[in-house]
Amino acid sequence: MKTPEKSRFGKLVAYLLDPQGKKIRVGEVAITNCVSSDTTWAVREIVATQRLNARAKSDRTYHLLVSLRAGENPDAQTLRVIEERFCQELGYALHQRVSVVHHDTDNVHIHVAINKIHPQNLTLQDPIADYKKRSKLCAILEHELGLAQDNHQRAQIRGNDVTAKSGQESFQVWLQRHAQGFIDATSWEEFHGIADAHGVRMELRANGFVFTHRRSLVRVKASSIDRKLGKTALEARLGTFIPAEYQQGRDEQGYEKRPRFGRVDTSRLWEEYQAQRELHKTLRQAKHVSLAATRAQQIEAVKAAARAKRAVIKLTLKGAGRRIAYTAVQSELRQGIRAVNARIREERRSLGGDTRQLSWVDWLQQQASSGRNDALEALRVARGRDQADTISASKTAAAAPLEAQAQVTKQGTVIQKVGEHEIRHTSKGLNVQPNVGDDVLLELIARASERFEGGLTAYGPADFQLRIARVAGANHFGVSFADPELEKARQAAQAAAPAPVNKPAVEYITERNSKHDRIADIPFHRLWQPGDAGELTFVGLRSVAQQNLLIASNGTEHLVLPITPEQRHHLAQQQRGIPLTISSAVSIQAHVQGLER
Numbered sequence: 001m002k003t004p005e006k007s008r009f010g011k012l013v014a015y016l017l018d019p020q021g022k023k024i025r026v027g028e029v030a031i032t033n034c035v036s037s038d039t040t041w042a043v044r045e046i047v048a049t050q051r052l053n054a055r056a057k058s059d060r061t062y063h064l065l066v067s068l069r070a071g072e073n074p075d076a077q078t079l080r081v082i083e084e085r086f087c088q089e090l091g092y093a094l095h096q097r098v099s100v101v102h103h104d105t106d107n108v109h110i111h112v113a114i115n116k117i118h119p120q121n122l123t124l125q126d127p128i129a130d131y132k133k134r135s136k137l138c139a140i141l142e143h144e145l146g147l148a149q150d151n152h153q154r155a156q157i158r159g160n161d162v163t164a165k166s167g168q169e170s171f172q173v174w175l176q177r178h179a180q181g182f183i184d185a186t187s188w189e190e191f192h193g194i195a196d197a198h199g200v201r202m203e204l205r206a207n208g209f210v211f212t213h214r215r216s217l218v219r220v221k222a223s224s225i226d227r228k229l230g231k232t233a234l235e236a237r238l239g240t241f242i243p244a245e246y247q248q249g250r251d252e253q254g255y256e257k258r259p260r261f262g263r264v265d266t267s268r269l270w271e272e273y274q275a276q277r278e279l280h281k282t283l284r285q286a287k288h289v290s291l292a293a294t295r296a297q298q299i300e301a302v303k304a305a306a307r308a309k310r311a312v313i314k315l316t317l318k319g320a321g322r323r324i325a326y327t328a329v330q331s332e333l334r335q336g337i338r339a340v341n342a343r344i345r346e347e348r349r350s351l352g353g354d355t356r357q358l359s360w361v362d363w364l365q366q367q368a369s370s371g372r373n374d375a376l377e378a379l380r381v382a383r384g385r386d387q388a389d390t391i392s393a394s395k396t397a398a399a400a401p402l403e404a405q406a407q408v409t410k411q412g413t414v415i416q417k418v419g420e421h422e423i424r425h426t427s428k429g430l431n432v433q434p435n436v437g438d439d440v441l442l443e444l445i446a447r448a449s450e451r452f453e454g455g456l457t458a459y460g461p462a463d464f465q466l467r468i469a470r471v472a473g474a475n476h477f478g479v480s481f482a483d484p485e486l487e488k489a490r491q492a493a494q495a496a497a498p499a500p501v502n503k504p505a506v507e508y509i510t511e512r513n514s515k516h517d518r519i520a521d522i523p524f525h526r527l528w529q530p531g532d533a534g535e536l537t538f539v540g541l542r543s544v545a546q547q548n549l550l551i552a553s554n555g556t557e558h559l560v561l562p563i564t565p566e567q568r569h570h571l572a573q574q575q576r577g578i579p580l581t582i583s584s585a586v587s588i589q590a591h592v593q594g595l596e597r
Contacts, residue, residue, distance in 0.1 A: 009050065009061045009113060010043045016100040016111045022407050023417050027101035027108075028076045030083070033119060034096050046096045046115045053117045056124045060116050062092065067109035069148040070411070073433050074108075076101075082141060083110055089137045090127045094118065103422065106411045168360050168382075171213055172220045174255045175200070179226045185238070192244035199254035204241055209234065213255055259360060259382060266378045273363050280355035287351050295344045302336035361410055368408040380412030380427040390459055391444060391468070392429025393452030393482075418443045425451075434464040441471045445479060449586075450566050455482035473497070478530075478586045502527070502562045504547035509560055528552070528561035528582070538580050538590070541568055550588070552580055561586070 017039065019025050029039065036042040050060045066082060068074070074082075083099050096115040101108065116124050127133065142149045178198060185191040195201055200211050202222065208231045209222035223230035235241060259266045306329050313325045358366065361382055367375035407415045414425035421440045424431040430451070432444055445468065448456055456479055458465040469486040472479055473493030481487040505527060512525040528550075536552035536559065543549070548568040550561040563571070567588055579591045 009046055009115065012061060012063060012113045013039060013043050013098050013100075016098070016102075016113065020104075022104050024407060024415055024422055025102055025104035027103050028079065028099075029101075030080065030099045032087075032097045032099070033094060039098060042096075042098060046098075049096060049115060049119055049122075050117050053122045053124060056117070058124065058126060060124065062090075062114040062116050064090070064112040064114060065109060066112070067107045069150055070106040071431070072108065072148055073103075074145070074147070075435070078145060079108075079110055082145070083112055085141060086134070086137060087112065087114065089133050090130055091125050092116075094120075095125065104407065104409070104415070106409050106413050106424075168257050168259055171211075171216075171218045171255055172224060175211055175220065175225045179229065183226060183228050188238050188242040188244075191234075191238065195244070201244060204231075204243070207231065209241070215254075259378070266381070269364070269367075269375060269378050270360075273360060276363070277357055280357060284351060284355040287355075288348070291344055291347055291351075295340060298340045298343075299337055302333060302340060305336075306330075306333040365408055365410050368412070368414075376408065376412055376414070377427075379408070379410070382412075390429065390431050391448040391452075391456050392459070393448070393454050393456050423447065429457075429459075434460055438471055441468060442475060444468075445472045445475075445477050446564065449477060449479045450564055453587075455480045455487070457482045458486060469493070478583070502547065504544035505549055505560050505562050508542060508544045508549060512558075523553070523556070523558050525551075525558045525560055528559040532559055533583055534581065536580050536582060538571070538574060538576055538578050540576055541571060552582070563588070 017026060017029065031037060031039065031042045034042040034045050036045050053060070064086060066086060079101055084093075087093055087095070087097065092114050095117075096119055097112055099110055099112040101110050116126060118125060138150070141147065181194045182191060185194060192202065195211075199215065200213055203210050203212055203219075205219075209229065210219045211222055211225065212219045222234075227233060231241070259270055309329045310326065313322055313329070317325055361379065364375045364379040364382060368379050409415065412427060416423050416425070418440045421432065421436045423440070423444055425447075430444055430448055432440055458468050458481060465483075465486060466489055469481055469490040470493040472481075473490035473495075474497040476494055476497070479490075481490060509525045509527065512522060516522050516524055532554065536554055539551040539553050539558060541548065541550060548563045548565060550563045550567070550571065552559050552561065561582070563586075571588070571590065574590045581589045581591065
């Protein structure tokens with residue numbers, strides 16, 4: 001922590017416990033070495049302990065963050081062991097602390113707020129070169145606990161390449177794409193001509209060369225672009241460096257900060273993003289001008305009221321009474337000006353939130369969270385780091401709209417809560433942990449059947465894959481598996497288990513058939529069966545006990561088929577009476593008349 005404001009222990013814990021409107025952000029919370037078991041009282045106890053040391057001038061709070069590799073999600077006991085080992089290694093085993101596990105990103109991570117003041121000795125423990133201890137312990141724990149290994153050395157990012165974080169092509173990456181022209185130059189004159197055409201210039205800084213973008217003044221080391229562009233290599237080939245005289249560049253291939261190249265066309269999204277930035281900029285400037293004018297008017301009104309009061313006092317009072325009244329008016333004037341300034345500051349803060357300039361990745365995340373699949377795909381390209389799958393397939397069906405409660409991470413992973421567990425959608429497939437219950441697997445397979453076409457591919461331990469196949473078969477899901485052994489296990493489980501009865505569908509059928517004998521216009525209703533697969537006529541949609549039902553006609557009967565919210569959303573846009581093709585795997589295709597070839 002760098003500032004006294006950020007080192008407030010209570011404020012740090014409040015941030016760690018804040019769900020920020022997300023259902024899955026805050027996980028396990030642990031309080032260690034405190035008398036209190038409630039976080040509110042534990043924070044008060046820790047703050048009181050910190051105040052007992054009146055000599056310490058440095059920060060009294062240590063904020064430890066332990067982040068695991070994407071896809072790693074150990075149980076609570078393992079996370080607790082990791083926290084205790086780190087605190088012991090740093091010398092904080094006996095210190096008071098509050099730890100919180102966060103699940104709202106692709107990397108499960110532990111925040112630990114530690115009181116640096118020892119609760120008995122009241123001395124401040126400040127570990128020296130703590131990054132070395134942390135790196136060493138990370139490698140040890142990865143080996144002991146069987147976690148994915150990572151590189152824990154400092155400063156692993158070369159140069160100032162921020163492409164991986166921003167999702168936009170950095171100046172460094174852009175220069176690397178055009179580096180060959182500089183490498184092929186045969187003289188400094190030719191070299192500077194190429195640089196001028198690209199809107200950059202080569203400069204000598206300290207003991208090396210840097211490229212500078214003339215408009216934005218962004219700089220990057222020449223050797224980080226290519227070793228052949230380093231000072232030693234260039235001067236050996238072109239001679240002693242000759243600075244270029246400044247010229248107005250033609251910028252034939254000038255650098256622009258745009259989304260990096262990928263398999264998804266983001267041109268329309270980029271234009272929309274730029275338009276929103278310009279709109280927010282214009283609105284903010286206009287609002288600031290308006291707020292300045294409002295502030296001036298309100299302050300002038302407060303001063304005018306004070307002048308009027310002084311005029312009355314001058315005419316009605318004398319001596320000590322006048323001086324006392326003047327003092328009261330002056331105090332009231334100051335309070336009025338402070339109140340006006342406070343109101344304007346609050347309006348400026350709210351304006352900053354409403355017209356905040358989001359980065360490209362943050363904007364894509366915001367749009368994807370609101371349900372835009374095109375933004376979700378672009379986000380996955382911009383930050384594309386995918387976890388290991390549990391279920392995937394070679395073909396993907398049409399993208400279904402995101403659920404309202406779904407959370408989208410900056411890597412484009414969609415996290416949805418099922419009970420106490422999560423299903424994570426990446427661009428590769430669907431992911432859950434092997435220790436989940438059958439209810440989570442049922443939801444996982446249902447989502448996979450909606451998202452993928454063709455045979456599914458299962459990943460993970462062999463017994464877990466077999467369990468997925470058996471759950472799919474026992475519940476008569478209309479799916480198949482690419483692996484012959486898994487498909488055989490699914491078919492065997494399906495043959496051994498009776499078809500599950502959908503109670504809402506049965507209740508609806510019973511209610512309609514009870515009126516069939518009395519009302520001739522109501523046809524006979526029954527459950528849809530795989531043998532009914534083929535072309536039917538769309539009759540309508542119903543919802544019974546939160547179960548969506550499709551009503552279709554085969555010409556003589558009405559067939560009732562339970563469907564998913566995504567299927568209902570698609571069919572709700574269709575007109576009644578159109579033909580539907582329903583496969584044995586419950587894949588529904590609507591045929592809009594007049595639009596087919």
